[in-house]
Amino acid sequence: QDAIDRKEKRSETFKTAVHGLDTDTPALKTEELGRRAPQWVRDNLVTMCMRCKEPFNAITRRRHHCRACGYVVCARCSDYKAELQYDGNRPNRVCQECYIFLTGHTLLEDREGKHKGILEKGAAEVSSRSLLCSSLQLLDKNGKGGTRGWFVIPQDDPLVLYIYAAPQDVRAHTSIPLLGYQVRDMPQSESRHLFQLAQSRQVFTFVADTEELKQRWMRAMARSAAGITHPEEEEEDA
Numbered sequence: 001q002d003a004i005d006r007k008e009k010r011s012e013t014f015k016t017a018v019h020g021l022d023t024d025t026p027a028l029k030t031e032e033l034g035r036r037a038p039q040w041v042r043d044n045l046v047t048m049c050m051r052c053k054e055p056f057n058a059i060t061r062r063r064h065h066c067r068a069c070g071y072v073v074c075a076r077c078s079d080y081k082a083e084l085q086y087d088g089n090r091p092n093r094v095c096q097e098c099y100i101f102l103t104g105h106t107l108l109e110d111r112e113g114k115h116k117g118i119l120e121k122g123a124a125e126v127s128s129r130s131l132l133c134s135s136l137q138l139l140d141k142n143g144k145g146g147t148r149g150w151f152v153i154p155q156d157d158p159l160v161l162y163i164y165a166a167p168q169d170v171r172a173h174t175s176i177p178l179l180g181y182q183v184r185d186m187p188q189s190e191s192r193h194l195f196q197l198a199q200s201r202q203v204f205t206f207v208a209d210t211e212e213l214k215q216r217w218m219r220a221m222a223r224s225a226a227g228i229t230h231p232e233e234e235e236e237d238a
Contacts, residue, residue, distance in 0.1 A: 001058055028069060034084045034102050038070030045168035051077040051095050053120075053171040068098035072168075119172040123164040126154045132220040137207040138163065146207070153178075153220055158229045161221070176204065178224035185218065197221060 028038050048055045050071040064078045073095045080099035081091040127133040131153045139146035150164040159179045162172040186194035193214040197204040208214035
């Protein structure tokens with residue numbers, strides 16, 4: 001696994017140096033698929049297939065890139081070939097959705113009309129329309145270890161905190177309804193900026209990278225916990 005991680009890191013560094021890749025580069029528009037080379041999503045920004053949402057692992061579910069849209073997908077979801085105009089109309093590995101768009105073929109397993117569940121919101125899409133988003137660490141119950149992830153309070157769902165394993169994942173692994181919680185400040189411990197969400201016996205302890213980020217999260221969570229969904233509501237209450 002260490003060897004795989006080192007190889008992927010070197011590969012990403014090389015591609016960045018050669019192509020000047022930028023993770024903030026916007027995704028291709030639908031009409032550009034196949035006509036222009038896509039910006040590849042970095043391997044280390046996702047922990048699951050961006051199509052079927054199954055988690056990656058080093059043995060049975062490896063990472064691949066769709067040559068049309070640049071998404072990181074598993075082998076099953078990229079087991080298709082389509083001619084791409086930007087590559088001289090040569091067949092390239094593409095994901096199922098791009099295959100359908102580029103070839104016009106319909107697949108029996110197409111899930112286009114499937115209703116999205118509460119966690120089926122992509123991190124990148126939600127983050128672009130969020131009240132606040134950043135990396136945080138959620139400590140376990142004993143406070144000694146925890147999970148670092150990407151945390152988002154969406155504008156269109158401002159009373160819920162969504163937690164992703166990585167900032168480009170297409171599915172949140174959990175969510176916390178914030179309404180009714182109390183936000184508690186905690187003294188700095190071993191250079192860690194701590195704060196808590198508490199309701200009855202349920203307590204979540206978070207670690208922010210800086211004191212300024214901690215204060216921003218405390219303010220945002222306090223607004224959501226009080227049911228304030230827009231800044232103007234907070235001004236009226238004040």
